[in-house]
Amino acid sequence: MGVTTTEMIGSILGELTRNCEVDACAVISRDGLLVRVNPQSILQAETFAAMTATMFGAADAMMSSFELGSTSRVICESNLARLVVSHSGHRSLLIAMAPKNSNLGLVLIEMDKAAKKVEALL
Secondary structure, three states: OOOOHHHHHHHHHHHHHHHOOOOEEEEEEOOOOEEEEEOOOOOOHHHHHHHHHHHHHHHHHHHHHOOOOOOOEEEEEOOOEEEEEEEOOOOEEEEEEEEOOOOHHHHHHHHHHHHHHHHHHO
16 A cells, blocks of 8 residues: 555654654645644644635735735744744645744745645645
8 A cells, every 4th residue: 555645744744743853743735624634743833824825815915905926935933842833835835833942044945846746746
């Protein structure tokens, strides 16, 4: 039996968490539906996916209204963590949650690699 697309996405997310300081990550549809999350134990993952897609959509609408092109990434920072949402194809978004003191450059580089892999699958 072959490996499913969802399992391949799970492998990509696992690689992302191993390669940089990411506490949790997910692939969601642009409509906010959860495709895959890592770790699987995240509480309220579906709600988180929907809210994140809404945030990205609002940022994209704002960029378009000012004729600044399409949004490639949104970064939210709090006193505890960073949330990075990245375009990963026409139909999906890649989300990563990292500690506030994480190396943002490394997170972004690894997310770009992961996003390209996800885009090739979906």
